Amino acid sequence: MADLRNNFVGIKSPNPFWLASAPPTDKAYNVERAFKAGWGGVVWKTLGEEGPPVVNVNGPRYGAIWGADRRLLGLNNIELITDRDLYTNLREMKQVKMNWPDRALIASIMVPCEEESWKAILPLVEETGADGIELNFGCPHGMSERGMGAAVGQVPEYIEMVVRWCKQYTRMPVITKLTPNITDIRKPARAAKAGGTDAVSLINTINSIVSVDLDNFAPNPTVGGKGTHGGYCGPAVKPIALNMVAEIARDPETYGLPISGIGGITTWRDAAEFLALGAGNVQVCTAAMTYGFKIVQEMISGLSDWMDSKGHRSLDDICGRAVPNVTDWQYLNLNYIAKAHIDQDACIKCGRCHIACEDTSHQAITQFVDGVRHFEVMEDECVGCNLCVNVCPVENCITMVGLEPGTLDQRTGKVVDPNYANWTTHPNNPAARQAAE
Amino acid sequence: MGTTQSGIHRGRLAPTEYETNFSDLHPRLDDHEALVAADRCYFCYDAPCMTACPTSIDIPLFIRQISTGNPVGSAKTIFDQNILGGMCARVCPTETLCEQVCVRNTAEHRPVEIGRLQRYATDVAIATNTHFYERAARTGKAIAVVGAGPAGLACAHRLAVAGHDVVVFEAREKAGGLNEYGIATYKAVDDFAQAEVDYVLSIGGIEVKNGLKLGRDFTLSDLTANFDAVFLGMGLSGVNALGAEGENLPGVVDAVDFIAELRQAADKATVPVGRRVVVIGGGMTAIDAAVQAKLLGAEEVTICYRRGKEQMNASEFEQDLAASKGVMIRHWLQPKRVIARDGHVAGIEVEYTEMRDGKLTGTGETGVLAADQIFKAIGQTFEPAGLGSLAMASGRIAIDAEGRTSVANVWAGGDCVKAGEDLTVTSVAQGRDAADSINRMLAAGAQPSIAVA
Ligand SMILES: Cc1cc2nc3c(=O)[nH]c(=O)nc-3n(C[C@H](O)[C@H](O)[C@H](O)COP(=O)(O)OP(=O)(O)OC[C@H]3O[C@@H](n4cnc5c(N)ncnc54)[C@H](O)[C@@H]3O)c2cc1C
């Protein structure tokens, strides 16, 4: 059996599945249930300063987009940090940590960008026995208007400064949670590292308007006739999160910085992908909010069974394995040539590959052969783009087959070159031409 | 309550049983079910289902409109091709038409529920009384349509949209043809046939004259003399005889008459049925009569068909439906003689059959099935009357590819012609296409003719 035990910046948990800071981790009742269900750790719902807590809207907080059969694909929220008293939270955290010593309990914190505020809260948190802290520099709504959350996360200098305070005033490991609402994710990651962070976690939610109520002409969720942008999460954000994780993992300046991967993780497979792209563990929010805590059982058994089937013994065997294979476009091998191939036995003859290629691509798929409805790739037209594979409703019906070096590419009339050659040396590249001259 | 007495009796069941037995076979999908069902459609390119539909409804488009929350737009897509799309959604043997060729069959042996989705969309439009067509400016042309069945109604509607004035001559008391008098009760509940007729006629410009019968009250030449064009959609009004001794005894009934009586009865408890019923035939009519006899409380219902299961005209789905209601289907049996007791049917003597040298032949072995009621359902025939010299083909009206008959300015379609299957949807297609052909003819006539040198 694969060993799923996780050691993330010294914080130990029986598995790499943590609940992200959000409603599922807002109070002892939920967290107790989560641990009973098997979650390896939780990042407690973000704590604010001492004093009267923030208030949430009293109307709807969530909007969503759905796929087939109303499967939730993307969730959007306008919730703030915890709206419960700081001391109530701290008391409950301490009790829960005592009850569950083998699980990770992280405190998420968001206080004003002043040294005194951070200096004040850190000892209170440390007293609970929490395993670490996560700095919430991500919340894109409400808090950012008050100079916190994303307002800090979007200014690398602030990140560095706050991280430095935290490292100064606590012995707990510091995880810096990044906002994706920024052009280049490497900048805040570098700043966090410069401030001395132990790890980064990402992504927090993405600025979004999820839909518009067409009867009232207002964004959803609509609160008393008006709406605002909220934070987007769930399966739809996974590709964005994966890219940001990979960018940090392969940036020479942040290379080796531990990453807690977050964003759209719904199944063991999603989690494994984050781990492969350099995450040391993962955090989940929307999937738990959609299906309840039990999904962690599928995640644990799925990850473990997959690792067994591939001979991976521990998380170290898979973490970061895909990072060396992420490269820039200009280094992709232009001599690799693939053609689509349609398995006629699997084909159900819906014609979608044909119309996609015919209307919007390269006119490389037949509709009729000898007057009979028949879909077949014309290799002398196929550019190997993969669109047909993606629109085909039958899995593995259309596959991309690489041409062997030495064989003829019927489209170009050229023999496939066995040598690697990329854009940097391509004759059509003006920069390459200049260098040659 | 009810009775199991031998003979032919009404009120065999308790009142609530009638209600359950004759309720909607496939109730309308609710909004959620419709979304789930619609979602299974792959929006195929040049979709096979569209080709299989005799009226060529753009099925992927109307299903996509349902899935995007636009059932009204969906209904228009359907009605554009088939103004009786509501009835077709209920009665089409989809398992041998659109749904048979659905690519989902290849994928997972279960087609998209096209018929039920079609019903969902058309029901929304009819229930909300949403209309999509307006008459073009009046052309001053007058057209006679004979028969207010699916073929006649589809033809009349198209012609009315084009601005012509249409007069429909209908022998029966109500319009609708077999939609009103033939389709099984549980396929078209809540008087849907009349609701649909009203919906179709609301286009305006169509006058239905009931109780007027071609051949009895007027002739084809009367019509050609008074109208710019004529469409014949009389269906099949004759019934094949058994050719067996005793077939005129009381208790031997035409299945279509029994079905019509049942359809017209407001209270199904008033329709009498035998305790033991034998139905002779192997088509849709035989199945419908047998199933409905069973639903009326007959204890034992047996269909006797003179050939094998493979040759039955009734679809697999219809046969399964009959079996599920407890109807026994027996093959390779032909009727020889109706047996009487006290002047009433007591049974039927049947003979086993077989194929010998490619011909159906009696084997000589006979047996007797006890019965107090016998339904004849061995096919309907066309009864020409008042048609003058109109050319026939295989006992029905001969037409060309556009629906034109041998007489100038006379078109025909539906069951009374020999083309396509005898189905509601085929009749609609033929009525509609004949209307298009009539339109072309009238439009060409309206142009000043130019001599081609
Ligand atoms: C019992 C039964 C069940 C069926 N079930 C199905 C089914 O489930 N699905 C399916 O697709 N099809 C079914 N069919 C077939 C379908 O009903 C017919 O194919 C369809 O109704 C034919 O339409 P039509 O307009 O040609 O003729 P009809 O529907 O027969 O209409 C003809 C009309 O013309 C009138 N008429 C006849 N003679 C004259 C005259 N001389 N002068 C004036 N008016 C006249 C009639 O009164 C009638 O109103 C069934 C048929 C039967 C008999």
Ligand SMILES: Cc1cc2nc3c(=O)[nH]c(=O)nc-3n(C[C@H](O)[C@H](O)[C@H](O)COP(=O)(O)O)c2cc1C
């Ligand atoms: C309702 C809601 C409230 C959230 N509140 C917080 C919060 O207080 N602090 C925080 O760091 N992240 C918060 N998040 C962000 C999540 O922790 C997580 O980063 C994000 O949802 C992406 O993960 P997911 O796709 O698994 O949901 C919240 C998310 C949701 C849906």
Ligand code: SF4
């Ligand atoms: S890979 Fe692209 S070009 Fe080739 S057949 Fe598929 S869609 Fe057409």
